[in-house]
Amino acid sequence: MSTAKDFKLSCPMPITDYPTVTLAHGGGGKLMHQLIEKMILPAFNSPLLETRHDGAVFQLGNARLAFTTDSYVVNPLFFPGGDIGSLAVNGTVNDLSMCGARPLYLSCGLILEEGLPMETLWAVVQSLKQAAEIAGVQLVTGDTKVVDRGKGDGVFINTAGVGIIEHGLTIAPSSVKDGDVVLLSGDIGRHGIAIMATREGLEFESKIESDCAPLNTAVQALISGNIGVHCLRDLTRGGLGTSLIEIAESSGLQITIDEMKIPVRDDVAGACEVLGFDPLYLANEGRMVVFVPENEAARALELLRADKHTAGAVEIGRVSGEQGGLVKMKSRIGTTRIIDMLSGEQLPRIC
Amino acid sequence: MKFSSEYRDAKAAQGYTREIRRITTRPWTIMEICGGQTHAIVKFGLDELLPKEIELVHGPGCPVCVTPLELIDKAVQIAQRSEVIFCSFGDMLRVPGSEIDLFGIKARGGDVRILYSPLDALKIAKENPTKEIVFFAVGFETTAPAHAMVVFQAKQQGIRNFSMLVSHVLVPPAMEAILSSETNRVQGFLAAGHVCAIMGYGEYVPIAARYKVPIVVTGFEPLDILQGIAMCVAQLEEGRYEVENQYTRAVPEGGNRPAQHFIKEVFQVVNRKWRGIGEIGASGLSLRPEYAEFDAELRFNLGGYTAEESPLCISGLIMQGQKKPHECSAFGEQCTPEKPLGAPMVSNEGACAAYYRYRRAEFAKTRKA
Known part of the structure; x- marks a missing residue:
């Protein structure tokens, strides 16, 4: 039968390499990208999915909408500067914002583990409510499921969100141009270190708080300020390094950044030294990179600095046409190195 | 003082x-011992700054x-047992064994945990009295105490449900193995600063004298390494072969005596296999007979x-300084950080991984050209 050939029942992943899912497949690094490219994209085969943006952008009637979803699994549920509730709202708000949309409505699916103290759930729900109020979005539909004790990590949350696009810009890696300026909205790495310090009981001299924050007001300020934004990307799991590589690869352009210009707080830098981490790959939950034309960079910076969640915005680099797909960093001692994507999450080293 | 930016x-x-350029009159081959130094050299592109x-x-x-x-395989065999909680430093989890790595065991349901402090293993042992807690003790003299x-x-x-899979190695015997090889190219060493912070640098004096090589105890920041290289080149150019200490802010001559005392109390020196190199006499540590009950x-x-x-x-040749990572036919092809053939491609500190992360595009360009 000729039709039988069209069915591909075999798994497209090189199954001999990874017969089971490992944590690295969700780490935001190369293995996750392989999973998306080899399994997810071909399976669903949608041009909207192919854009590999933070959300899908489409026309519905007269409106241009952005639609996104994200699941939140974090241990511990509460950490300095945030919790799973604020994360679940801000993460989805930010994904919509990165499409240039004004976030409007969110859904919320709660997967609860049997035995979770009701007080904990109440605290999470309150936090969801508060974060939604701050971001100016409404939580309009939801679902609750409970799994057996031991089958979850207290609370897992999935949120999906819809936002409206009220401008004519195409905000995507494909819009990035040779000569664009790269802006970073604040210091990096605090979320990653805050989570790890709480989870592992590591104590540092000062408390490092997560940068978890909604970025919608800052993005709206750029758009209402008539900045011709080319691309936005929030820095999540894989950190600044991974986000820039993704954009360099999708746009086919080179991005060159300057290590001296990237703000990393001293306590975060110190924690990185101790653990053998590179702040470029640490997770953030309230930071983004903004690609703008050179002649609008100064004004964009001014607008960003006026918003409290992006007050620490700085210019960190430029886009060029030299070696497409590469991210290079000028080190503080004046040499240049390539920024590569990690395989999975960073692992604390031995010594 | 922030203890890093000033370096x-x-x-x-x-x-x-400039100083290195000024004093260099002929080619010299210098080996940095420690993977942390290798990583800093490649990360900061320090070799680009040096004269050719x-x-x-x-x-x-x-x-x-x-x-x-075989030790990775042993770790895998232990970790897949249902009664075991297997504890390790993070970067050991991705090292490929013959068939599977520890991450794979974790994915199959094994209880494999990443620790930051080895003492946490005892805490886990006390909290889980019905489980066997095994700690994978890997490292040089630095982690031994x-x-x-x-x-x-x-x-x-009296914690009975705890044991240790020991894979400790020692630096000086490895240096001697490299120097006594017929194909040795190394003319001077940057010794590993943190190893010396524990052990001091008395052990290196006879090595420097016997093999007529300068040995400079060196730190890990870019300026440490550049200064270490400058000191080493100065010795080579002047025909001296002494042990010098660049890393004075961390390394006293005698090292850390209480730490040495604990090492001697618990461990004994034994022959050890090194991946890619083979067995080196008196190059490792194992538990003393008095502590054999804790030997996993x-x-x-x-x-x-x-x-x-x-x-x-060819990791053995790479770690002996006879080949560079990109000279391996498998580099970046059959061997990548996602699917490493050998351990140097796995760890952050491994030479192959460092070259892959920071240099891959250059090699791709030269290969094409």
Whole structure:
């Protein structure tokens, strides 16, 4: 039968390499990208999915909408500067914002583990409510499921969100141009270190708080300020390094950044030294990179600095046409190195 | 003082670079011992700053890289047992064994945990009295005191559900193995600063004298390494072969005596296999007979197990300074950080992984050209 050939029942992943899912497949690094490219994209085969943006952008009637979803699994549920509730709202708000949309409505699916103290759930729900109020979005539909004790990590949350696009810009890696300026909205790495310090009981001299924050007001300020934004990307799991590589690869352009210009707080830098981490790959939950034309960079910076969640915005680099797909960093001692994507999450080293 | 940014100053780096250029009159090959130094050299592109006469070769000082395949396999065998909680430093989890790595065991349901402090293993043992807690003790002299302390405390506190899979190696015997090889190219060493912070640098004096090589105890920041290279080149140019200490802010001549005391109390010197290099006499540590009850190899009866390494991987030659990572035919092709053939491609400190992360595009360009 000729039709039988069209069915591909075999798994497209090189199954001999990874017969089971490992944590690295969700780490935001190369293995996750392989999973998306080899399994997810071909399976669903949608041009909207192919854009590999933070959300899908489409026309519905007269409106241009952005639609996104994200699941939140974090241990511990509460950490300095945030919790799973604020994360679940801000993460989805930010994904919509990165499409240039004004976030409007969110859904919320709660997967609860049997035995979770009701007080904990109440605290999470309150936090969801508060974060939604701050971001100016409404939580309009939801679902609750409970799994057996031991089958979850207290609370897992999935949120999906819809936002409206009220401008004519195409905000995507494909819009990035040779000569664009790269802006970073604040210091990096605090979320990653805050989570790890709480989870592992590591104590540092000062408390490092997560940068978890909604970025919608800052993005709206750029758009209402008539900045011709080319691309936005929030820095999540894989950190600044991974986000820039993704954009360099999708746009086919080179991005060159300057290590001296990237703000990393001293306590975060110190924690990185101790653990053998590179702040470029640490997770953030309230930071983004903004690609703008050179002649609008100064004004964009001014607008960003006026918003409290992006007050620490700085210019960190430029886009060029030299070696497409590469991210290079000028080190503080004046040499240049390539920024590569990690395989999975960073692992604390031995010594 | 922030203890790092002042050692990454561009102007000072240029100062050392100028000094190295000024004194260099002929080619020299210098090996940095420690994987942390290799990583800093490649990360900061320090070799780009050096005159072309100075060649840096990367030594065997990445504990992850030199842990023999059969020990990884033993770790895997222990970790897949249902009664075991297997504890390890993070970067050991991705090192490929003959068939699977520890991450794979975790994915199959094994209880494999990443620890930051080895003492946490004892806490886990107390909290899980019905489980067997095994700690994978990997490293050089640097991690040995902390590991010794764990076993010492386990004995004192009578913790019976704890044992240790020991894969400790020692730096000086590896340096001698490199120097006594007929194909040796190394003319001077940057010794590993943190190893010396524990052990001092008395052990290196006879090595420097016997093999007529300068040895400079060196730190890990860009300026440390550049200064270490400058001191080493100065000795080479002047025909001296002494042990000098660049890393004075961390290394006293005699090292850390209480730490040495704990190492001697718990461990004894034994022959050890090094991945890719083979067995080196008196180059490792194992538990003393008084502490044998904590030896995981004995507890799980794995003493006789052996394994063969991939014939494609030239990690041994790389770690002896005879080849560079990109000279390996498998580099970036059959061997990548996602699917490493040998350990140097796994660890952050491994020479192959460092080259892959920071240099891959250059090699791709030259290969095409």
